[in-house]
Amino acid sequence: EAGVTQFPSHSVIEKGQTVTLRCDPISGHDNLYWYRRVMGKEIKFLLHFVKESKQDESGMPNNRFLAERTGGTYSTLKVQPAELEDSGVYFCASSPKPTGFFPKAFFGQGTRLTVV
Amino acid sequence: ELKVEQNPLFLSMQEGKNYTIYCNYSTTSDRLYWYRQDPGKSLESLFVLLSNGAVKQEGRLMASLDTKARLSTLHITAAVHDLSATYFCAVDRDGGATNKLIFGTGTLLAVQP
Numbered sequence: 001e002a003g004v005t006q007f008p009s010h011s012v013i014e015k016g017q018t019v020t021l022r023c024d025p026i027s028g029h030d031n032l033y034w035y036r037r038v039m040g041k042e043i044k045f046l047l048h049f050v051k052e053s054k055q056d057e058s059g060m061p062n063n064r065f066l067a068e069r070t071g072g073t074y075s076t077l078k079v080q081p082a083e084l085e086d087s088g089v090y091f092c093a094s095s096p097k098p099t100g101f102f103p104k105a106f107f108g109q110g111t112r113l114t115v116v
Numbered sequence: 117e118l119k120v121e122q123n124p125l126f127l128s129m130q131e132g133k134n135y136t137i138y139c140n141y142s143t144t145s146d147r148l149y150w151y152r153q154d155p156g157k158s159l160e161s162l163f164v165l166l167s168n169g170a171v172k173q174e175g176r177l178m179a180s181l182d183t184k185a186r187l188s189t190l191h192i193t194a195a196v197h198d199l200s201a202t203y204f205c206a207v208d209r210d211g212g213a214t215n216k217l218i219f220g221t222g223t224l225l226a227v228q229p
Binding site for chain 1: 120149151156157158159160161164204206209213214215216217218219220221222
């Protein structure tokens with residue numbers, strides 16, 4: 001079974017440009033999460049989708065970040081325009097719908113974003 | 117605000133030695149997670165601890181949870197080079213089970229031959 005996959009693995013862009021990160025969750029997982037780790041700091045929750053709906057986007061840093069999950073399958077996270085402080089590693093995770101014991105999330109390998 | 121503090125941030129140890137990583141969190145939580153990350157790889161779930169006094173072991177790693185002290189430990193026994201990685205603890209942000217996690221800063225473990 002394929003795990004959570006993220007594209008690209010690395011991205012280097014100039015300040016002011018736009019970047020779109022993609023996450024393909026494990027097939028059939030209703031829940032999809034975005035996290036990011038800014039250099040030297042802890043991994044922070046950004047938002048949570050249940051299928052195509054945003055259930056919680058309280059961790060999104062500002063309105064330059066836009067997440068979508070079309071059709072409840074893959075998700076994209078767009079940063080527009082990118083700023084230097086957006087550099088970091090962006091992780092995606094997914095988990096199935098709970099049936100009894102609450103399932104843990106499975107993480108992707110992350111996208112390393114560098115804004116120069 | 118829920119905080120998760122992990123120490124040490126960096127740990128260099130020799131093969132064969134024992135050591136412990138500590139994880140303190142600031143509010144009640146139903147579950148505590150330990151993850152491992154190798155460079156460029158995904159976060160791999162090691163343990164999920166659900167109750168006070170819970171202890172789980174996998175190979176040379178043993179995790180425990182004291183919910184009264186809000187403390188979890190990850191003990192490494194007779195370290196080997198393959199254990200070199202970054203280890204994170206995390207608790208659920210809402211205190212329950214939502215997978216919206218608050219992570220510690222991570223402990224970079226380097227096991228020297």
